[in-house]
Amino acid sequence: MLHIHDLHKSYGAVKALDGCTFVANRGRMLGFLGPNGAGKTTAMRTIFGLVTPDQGTVTWDGVTVSHEERMRFGYMPESRGLYPKMKVFDQLTYFGRLHGMSGNEAGKAASELLERLGLADRAHDQTEKLSHGNQQRVQLAAALVNEPELLVLDEPFSGLDPIGVATLAEVLAERAEGGAAVVFSSHQLDLVEDLCEDVVIIRQGRVVQTGTVEEIKDASPVRHLEIELADGLAPGLDGLEEFVSAREGNRIYLQVPAEIDVRPLMSGALATGSVRRFVYTTPSLSEIFLQAVK
Amino acid sequence: MTNLWLVTRRELRERGRSKGFIISSVLTVAILLGIILIPQALGGDAATFEIGAVGEGNEQIVEAARQFEAGLAADEETEPDVFEVTEFSTAEEGEASLRRGDVEVLLIDGTSAVVAQQGFGGNEVVDRLQQAAGASRLQELMAENEQVASEVVEVLSNDPLEVRSLSGPGSDNADSSVIAYAGLVLLYIAILTYGNTVLTGVTEEKNNRVVEVLLATLQPWQMLGGKVLGIGILGLAQFALTMAAAFAAIRITGVVSLPAFDLQTVGVLVLWFLIGFGIYAALYAAAGSLTSRTEDAQSAALPMTMLAVVGFFVSFSVLDDPSSLVARITTFIPFTAGFVVPIRNSLGAISWAEHALAVVVALGAIVLLVVLAARIYAGGLLRFGSRVRIKDAWRAGD
Numbered sequence: 181m182l183h184i185h186d187l188h189k190s191y192g193a194v195k196a197l198d199g200c201t202f203v204a205n206r207g208r209m210l211g212f213l214g215p216n217g218a219g220k221t222t223a224m225r226t227i228f229g230l231v232t233p234d235q236g237t238v239t240w241d242g243v244t245v246s247h248e249e250r251m252r253f254g255y256m257p258e259s260r261g262l263y264p265k266m267k268v269f270d271q272l273t274y275f276g277r278l279h280g281m282s283g284n285e286a287g288k289a290a291s292e293l294l295e296r297l298g299l300a301d302r303a304h305d306q307t308e309k310l311s312h313g314n315q316q317r318v319q320l321a322a323a324l325v326n327e328p329e330l331l332v333l334d335e336p337f338s339g340l341d342p343i344g345v346a347t348l349a350e351v352l353a354e355r356a357e358g359g360a361a362v363v364f365s366s367h368q369l370d371l372v373e374d375l376c377e378d379v380v381i382i383r384q385g386r387v388v389q390t391g392t393v394e395e396i397k398d399a400s401p402v403r404h405l406e407i408e409l410a411d412g413l414a415p416g417l418d419g420l421e422e423f424v425s426a427r428e429g430n431r432i433y434l435q436v437p438a439e440i441d442v443r444p445l446m447s448g449a450l451a452t453g454s455v456r457r458f459v460y461t462t463p464s465l466s467e468i469f470l471q472a473v474k
Numbered sequence: 475m476t477n478l479w480l481v482t483r484r485e486l487r488e489r490g491r492s493k494g495f496i497i498s499s500v501l502t503v504a505i506l507l508g509i510i511l512i513p514q515a516l517g518g519d520a521a522t523f524e525i526g527a528v529g530e531g532n533e534q535i536v537e538a539a540r541q542f543e544a545g546l547a548a549d550e551e552t553e554p555d556v557f558e559v560t561e562f563s564t565a566e567e568g569e570a571s572l573r574r575g576d577v578e579v580l581l582i583d584g585t586s587a588v589v590a591q592q593g594f595g596g597n598e599v600v601d602r603l604q605q606a607a608g609a610s611r612l613q614e615l616m617a618e619n620e621q622v623a624s625e626v627v628e629v630l631s632n633d634p635l636e637v638r639s640l641s642g643p644g645s646d647n648a649d650s651s652v653i654a655y656a657g658l659v660l661l662y663i664a665i666l667t668y669g670n671t672v673l674t675g676v677t678e679e680k681n682n683r684v685v686e687v688l689l690a691t692l693q694p695w696q697m698l699g700g701k702v703l704g705i706g707i708l709g710l711a712q713f714a715l716t717m718a719a720a721f722a723a724i725r726i727t728g729v730v731s732l733p734a735f736d737l738q739t740v741g742v743l744v745l746w747f748l749i750g751f752g753i754y755a756a757l758y759a760a761a762g763s764l765t766s767r768t769e770d771a772q773s774a775a776l777p778m779t780m781l782a783v784v785g786f787f788v789s790f791s792v793l794d795d796p797s798s799l800v801a802r803i804t805t806f807i808p809f810t811a812g813f814v815v816p817i818r819n820s821l822g823a824i825s826w827a828e829h830a831l832a833v834v835v836a837l838g839a840i841v842l843l844v845v846l847a848a849r850i851y852a853g854g855l856l857r858f859g860s861r862v863r864i865k866d867a868w869r870a871g872d
Binding site for chain 1: 484682
């Protein structure tokens with residue numbers, strides 16, 4: 181378990197982290213969300229000792245993270261970086277060895293990963309000869325080569341085409357299933373909603389929402405309601421008229437406070453015997469995010 | 475330590491087999507061999523000088539020139555150059571021949587010489603004839619008194635004063651100082667060349683952002699140390715290869731006589747070569763970490779380059795007076811010691827105590843510099859974009 185506790189970091193007058201605290205568990209994927217400049221990259225860099233916090237701790241399974249723990253972590257920074265002239269296989273083997281693997285282990289892991297990512301035939305090409313998308317895959321492979329217990333990826337999906345996104349999502353899910361803790365930041369909130377079990381939302385260096393996707397959605401103070409009856413009929417709204425947000429033909433959209441009991445409304449609608457549509461749902465992660473960081 | 479070695483190994487493998495390195499190694503060897511072998515191939519045979527003569531008194535001069543050449547050729551075991559003389563009855567005829575290029579110089583009455591044009595740096599035939607004319611004139615003057623003549627020759631051919639050095643016997647250290655001087659020039663070239671490789675290597679890693687991936691598992695000092703070691707070893711190997719090729723060529727052709735050198739001089743030279751390179755390479759690495767663009771790297775490294783230039787020039791004054799105050803002070807300044815100490819050593823002008831202290835100071839400075847440079851390196855590496863100020867890098871690198 182990764183435990184980030186009360187991190188503070190200032191650059192002059194700018195507070196990049198202001199008491200940032202959250203937890204990432206093994207076997208689960210955590211979406212780390214926040215607007216640009218909220219402190220996501222700084223927090224991730226702190227895990228790898230690239231930034232020394234002014235205050236606060238980072239622990240893995242209760243142990244303060246040091247070089248030794250980092251050997252079992254994998255990191256994909258936002259600014260991608262590889263040696264352009266180095267051959268793909270050599271590059272991955274090198275990163276594997278830097279994580280404490282033997283030459284044989286690293287070579288074997290590199291071959292397997294390249295096979296898995298469909299790059300086996302490019303193993304002995306110089307990295308710069310690969311297309312942008314394939315270089316991204318090599319970058320991912322570099323973060324995975326040591327079979328990390330904790331995988332931290334800064335905006336791993338940016339710049340990928342839909343096929344690349346699907347492959348990456350699949351690979352990350354595999355790793356989480358295999359028992360790794362996976363943390364990634366992203367602005368593609370629908371993707372996060374689909375992929376992640378856990379979500380952390382950060383704003384101005386401080387965590388403003390945290391929990392499972394369901395918990396966060398359930399905790400939202402609003403619910404969406406959509407009602408559509410057969411042509412010519414209108415539902416009785418039982419005094420909820422003030423919450424109507426839009427009408428489209430026969431369809432009515434409402435945003436109601438979560439505490440309102442909508443069962444009478446539903447029975448009323450059902451009583452007409454002509455319900456085409458009745459949807460009662462929590463807001464999407466995007467909406468919650470926008471609310472949270474406002 | 476494993477990581478330091480992994481970084482070193484990567485530098486060795488990737489750079490060692492890069493086209494740039496292989497081409498530059500082959501080119502350096504080829505150029506050096508060319509410099510040694512081409513004059514040998516062209517100038518292997520004895521030269522023939524065509525001399526025109528008008529009037530009397532020219533023959534003794536040419537004869538003296540032939541004698542000088544015979545002596546010289548005997549010493550060097552080469553074929554003597556040939557002086558061919560064409561007699562002209564008038565100066566006009568001789569000048570016409572000179573203009574056509576049939577003769578290289580026209581001697582007139584044993585008192586003057588005419589050449590087609592005055593070139594920069596003189597004219598070899600004229601120089602030889604001047605020398606010969608002087609000698610034959612001296613012979614004439616002293617013809618009456620043979621005793622005086624032999625004494626004059628004795629005085630002119632030997633140094634009249636006996637010189638001994640306070641630092642003890644073995645005062646024949648001219649050869650050693652030639653070696654030290656050559657080593658000094660090589661160190662200077664190596665610092666500028668391989669120091670620059672370190673500089674651009676660091677900037678490249680920053681430029682292509684691989685540095686952030688590396689720093690997640692590597693300590694800055696390991697990245698810095700491995701790079702300096704890797705490039706240092708490669709540079710030394712390239713140097714050794716070049717030197718070996720040059721020595722072999724010189725041995726085989728015998729084009730110049732190699733100075734005799736003792737192991738102590740060479741050992742000290744190699745030691746200070748490593749120390750000197752280490753100091754400057756650490757500085758270059760720190761400078762490289764301050765910039766993200768190769769264009770900016772050169773200007774960031776300007777202070778280091780200036781230091782090397784200063785060290786190089788200071789060593790010339792040390793060559794003149796190896797026991798001067800300047801020599802003693804610069805022995806203990808790490809940036810100049812690499813240039814100064816080998817020279818003082820080869821001239822026998824440094825005591826063991828002083829030498830040992832200089833090594834300790836320089837090694838201490840390397841440790842200190844690597845620590846300081848690693849901190850600047852750490853602070854500079856993750857700041858991209860414009861050039862980082864040393865002060866900011868220092869603060870960020872804690």
